[in-house]
Amino acid sequence: MKHTGKQRCQESTRFFELAKQFAPGGVHSNFRLGMKPVPLFYDRAQGSKLYDVDGNVYIDYALGMGPAILGHAPRTVIEAVASSLGNGQLFGGQHRVEVKLSQEISRLVPCAQKVRLSLTGSEAVQAALRVARAYTGRHKVIKFEGHYHGWCDNIYVSINPEAQVMGPYDSPATIPGSRGQDELAYKHLQILPWNDIEVLRRAVDAGGDDIAAIIMEPIMCNSSVILPQPGYLEEVRDLCTRRGIVLIFDEVITGFRIGLAGAQGYLKVTPDLAVFAKALGTGFPISCVAGLSRIMDLFGKGEVMHGGTYNTNVVSCVAAMSTLEELGRDNGLAYERLHHIGSRLMEELRKAGRQAGTNLHVQGLGSVFHTTFTDQPELTNYRDYYLRCDLSRQSRFVEILMEEGVRITSRGTWFLSSAHTENDIESTAQAAAIALGRL
Numbered sequence: 257m258k259h260t261g262k263q264r265c266q267e268s269t270r271f272f273e274l275a276k277q278f279a280p281g282g283v284h285s286n287f288r289l290g291m292k293p294v295p296l297f298y299d300r301a302q303g304s305k306l307y308d309v310d311g312n313v314y315i316d317y318a319l320g321m322g323p324a325i326l327g328h329a330p331r332t333v334i335e336a337v338a339s340s341l342g343n344g345q346l347f348g349g350q351h352r353v354e355v356k357l358s359q360e361i362s363r364l365v366p367c368a369q370k371v372r373l374s375l376t377g378s379e380a381v382q383a384a385l386r387v388a389r390a391y392t393g394r395h396k397v398i399k400f401e402g403h404y405h406g407w408c409d410n411i412y413v414s415i416n417p418e419a420q421v422m423g424p425y426d427s428p429a430t431i432p433g434s435r436g437q438d439e440l441a442y443k444h445l446q447i448l449p450w451n452d453i454e455v456l457r458r459a460v461d462a463g464g465d466d467i468a469a470i471i472m473e474p475i476m477c478n479s480s481v482i483l484p485q486p487g488y489l490e491e492v493r494d495l496c497t498r499r500g501i502v503l504i505f506d507e508v509i510t511g512f513r514i515g516l517a518g519a520q521g522y523l524k525v526t527p528d529l530a531v532f533a534k535a536l537g538t539g540f541p542i543s544c545v546a547g548l549s550r551i552m553d554l555f556g557k558g559e560v561m562h563g564g565t566y567n568t569n570v571v572s573c574v575a576a577m578s579t580l581e582e583l584g585r586d587n588g589l590a591y592e593r594l595h596h597i598g599s600r601l602m603e604e605l606r607k608a609g610r611q612a613g614t615n616l617h618v619q620g621l622g623s624v625f626h627t628t629f630t631d632q633p634e635l636t637n638y639r640d641y642y643l644r645c646d647l648s649r650q651s652r653f654v655e656i657l658m659e660e661g662v663r664i665t666s667r668g669t670w671f672l673s674s675a676h677t678e679n680d681i682e683s684t685a686q687a688a689a690i691a692l693g694r695l
């Protein structure tokens with residue numbers, strides 16, 4: 257008999273009770289709080305599969321919240337990292353692999369004339385914002401409702417504001433995401449709805465010459481998975497060029513996931529700066545800010561500070577270099593496979609939704625997509641997602657999928673890897689049909 261609820265995670269529950277004594281909430285990232293029935297503890301992961309401490313197996317579409325583009329523990333990357341270990345991890349100086357890696361990122365990514373490596377998406381975003389302000393000599397930054405750019409004081413704002421506080425559509429309230437945030441840190445931030453060029457134009461006109469940067473996820477993956485409306489990015493690009501505003505694409509999710517050239521390559525719009533993390537290291541910690549030399553060189557002149565003890569540690573650089581080699585092999589065969597498999601899974605899920613008589617909505621691309629419940633034909637911005645989807649049904653679907661052996665992110669996002677197989681898709685479609693029936 258299949259165990260559901262707490263029965264299937266007795267060992268995780270035991271670990272959780274112990275963990276809570278030493279870590280607040282029993283976890284080490286607030287995004288892991290509140291998992292039902294308890295935050296699970298995992299034992300190992302291989303390819304497309306994840307194994308928890310109770311012996312449950314999951315087909316994994318969370319992939320460490322996106323990074324594991326080659327699946328878990330990919331052999332070639334692990335071997336490359338293992339063979340580097342005996343030669344040291346951190347030199348507090350330069351080494352060959354970091355040069356090769358920067359050169360490769362620069363070759364692959366349209367905006368990447370120069371690259372600075374670091375470890376997390378959050379800190380690379382900080383570097384991008386700082387250098388944009390220094391370059392323009394301006395203060396204001398435009399950020400969009402529902403877009404996430406890390407957890408720092410100046411940008412962890414209006415990520416998922418609730419209906420009663422979000423304010424008018426075309427001038428949303430600025431809502432900090434945490435108690436304790438310094439309100440001076442986000443004083444120069446203006447929040448706008450994404451995917452609406454008229455509202456943006458008006459804000460830029462009103463902002464005069466004090467807007468340093470516009471930052472966005474070029475495909476919004478933190479609130480559903482929403483593509484830009486046709487022509488939107490081109491118009492934003494044009495507006496930024498005309499007004500001397502630095503356009504920053506946060507490609508922490510889309511970079512090296514949508515393709516080797518990121519969302520900017522796929523959508524054919526080149527920002528001035530872009531931030532990468534997650535898939536770049538297929539699970540090893542690495543990030544970068546990349547962009548035009550005339551902006552990035554402010555770091556090189558020492559005018560704009562960017563630092564970090566662990567920047568370009570050997571393990572992360574070797575892992576990233578090996579990941580890029582794997583992704584580029586056989587003319588990008590890995591991408592072809594994962595897009596094909598992901599698109600097939602999207603179709604299977606739509607079919608399961610129809611057959612179960614539900615309004616299951618599947619939106620995105622083969623490499624990253626989202627499921628929710630709504631009667632809208634398309635979600636185009638945060639409010640479509642937050643106000644017009646049945647989010648409690650969405651959460652319940654995530655929970656039941658887990659019980660049926662399929663793990664997706666708690667917010668309903670599915671990440672594909674090159675390790676997922678046709679068999680995984682078939683098993684997932686069956687699990688989804690059962691889960692929809694149980695809803």
Ligand SMILES: Cc1ncc(COP(=O)(O)O)c(C=O)c1O
Nearest residue numbers: 376377378404405406506508509
């Ligand atoms: C678009 C985006 N930007 C920035 C970040 C922050 O990255 P990190 O968690 O590595 O600090 C994330 C994390 O999920 C993200 O999705």
